[in-house]
Amino acid sequence: MSIEVRHLSKHFGAFQALDNISLGFPSGELVALLGPSGCGKTTLLRIIAGLEYADSGQVLFHGEDSTGKHVRDRNVGFVFQHYALFRHMTVFDNVAFGLSVRPRSLRPSKADIARRVHELLELVQLDWLADRYPDQLSGGQRQRIALARALAVEPRVLLLDEPFGALDAKVRKDLRQWLRRLHDELHITSIFVTHDQEEAMEVADRIVVIHQGRIEQIGTPDEIQQQSASPFVCEFIGQTNRFEGNIKDGWADFGDFRLETPPRLQESAKLAGYVRPHEITLHNQASDNSIPVTVASLKRLGPIIRLGLVSTSGQDIHVELASQQLPKDTEVGARLFATPIQAQLFAV
């Protein structure tokens, strides 16, 4: 089931949550809507679900206009950040709910419902919790039950609103790998909202980066990371170092170092260059392409070393490298030379 939205706009009072968004979600893909809080990603998801209505624009399910349809009739599975389980019902009854509220003519028999519920509980690996109440479960278990409940109605699409947002770091990591495997098994068109770029990178087939109600970039995790469409995307999807410079003799010149310029930037004078912490090498000796720096902090995280450097012009530079790549006898206060290997360049 493919989903398409066309020219969606939505205001909350004076605040523009969505600004003319058009976007397609191909059948069977797991897509992440990524952006900082308040960027409109949850609003977009809720409009697709039918929990909210757009001021203008269309929502199409498999080419069919569903803009005015009630959430009840859209056949979407929705998973909430805070689970939204029914607290007075057992896990079994929670999962069975969607089937048991069907009109009598479409409702499966009690035995069929029970079989289906147990299948789903097995799928989320929590069959042994069927008789418990939600309050007796951990956060991760609750979210898996919420997912089973959403899947019970055999939805055409699965929508997840910050599904791991309320969980602690370890459970979050386990659960997102688990979600990825589940999706590979079920191949149901899924959209999930997150503000965590690492989560989006790890789980999604494609990422839609949203900023202030507009789409900044759509692409695979690699494209988003390596060919960011804008300075915003570059800064949002991970730590990066920003350098300012200009074009000189066909090179991007940043004072201490210079890099090749792609032809599209030849015309502009001012540049912003983004260099990721792992795209910098460190040396004891100066070269004609290096920044003199002082080591301000040094942290060993297993095989990786994270350094905070300060350049002579006072700029903070973050560097990450494998421990064998660190020049010998480097300690806090040492003077080194940093060489950016590559950068993403934008006209400013």
Place this chain on the structure above:
Amino acid sequence: MRQRSVIPGFGLSLGYTAFYAGLVVFIPLAALFIEASNLGWGELWQTISAPQAVASYRLSFGASLVAASLNLIFGLLVAWVLVRYPFPGKKFIDALVDLPFALPTAVAGIALTALYTPNGWVGHLLNFKVAYTPLGVVVALTFIGLPFVVRTVQPVLAELEAEIEEAAASLGANRWQTFRRVLFPALLPAMLTGFALAFARAVGEYGSVVFISGNMPFRTEITPLLIITKLEQYNYAGAAALGVAMLLVSFALLLIINSLQHWSAKKTGGK
């Protein structure tokens, strides 16, 4: 038996609670029983089972149950509106709900009587009598009982996230199914508490009822009024006997409501 606990003062606070409950509740009630026992069994039973007294029980408890039920339904509605919808004047209406608590009940009684007498503002619009009938008693008891259901249901309703309803809708439930299967079970314990409070208040109500009921023996005479009448005749033991009867019935009814509430709370998540 003694266990270390981070919450200190168990012995002291339990002792104080027992002392306080004894002083404020138990001793006065015991005095009531002692006073009634002055009659001796035969006379006690005669007083309690006198036809006029029995008619008054029927009115007192019947009207209280009807009024508490009305408050249950409409109190839920008021709480719902106050919690779920923003609208101008919401704070004002919210404050209005408590007024029946604050108003001297006699004032409420006089106001209601003025409204509902056959030539009052509301009374002349109706082609049946309200004031000076059992219906008038129900009106007065409904008025004074309103805050209980609203104030007990309101916080519980506020705590139920709108997400629960959205989840139900996304799973295909219609509004009625969402109410019956998702909201109602969650609200039931609070509703029963509110019902019990409204009922208890209505059973003990005197001030507002005496004005609107007309106090006709066998028809519109509530038990508290009968008790007052006996007191005015210096028949203290007789008054105490009726009091004991009321007390026992009230206690039994509240016990039933409380166990219903306990049962429903147990069903909603084992707490």
